[in-house]
Amino acid sequence: MGEFLGWCIVVSYVLAMLNFAFKRINKYYISKLPNKQENIKKQFRVVMKPFIKYHRYFGLLAILALTIHFIYIYLNYWISPTGVIAAITMVILVSLGLFGYLIKKGKKGTWLVLHRVVAFLMIFAIALHIARR
Incomplete structure (x- = not known):
């Protein structure tokens, strides 16, 4: 159970970090594509949008998983x-x-x-x- 909760923290954290990664990719690459590749820009932004919109929730989910993970480990193992x-x-x-x-x-x-x-x-x-x- 402790390992599962630990990986829940990692997954939530990675999902939150994708906000930064997508914004950087958009800023330095996607936004500089020529207008004839507007379809690529739109598709990328469709994929990017939920990660930006839910960034704070991924972070809160990570801290919630961390709290449960800590309590579980504290009660059953060693810190x-x-x-x-x-x-x-x-x-x-x-x-x-x-x-x-x-x-x-x-x-x-x-x-x-x-x-x-x-x-x-x-x-x-x-x-x-x-x-x-």
């Missing part, structure tokens, strides 16, 4: 130091996202840079946790 590091990183990540959404109302700023940096640090925290478990 992994690398798991604690990954959990703290995710709590910071989601907190920054909530701050940007609720307080800053989506306006860009330092919070967004930090949110993105922590999101990439999260990759290493998860990888370290999986490798050391």
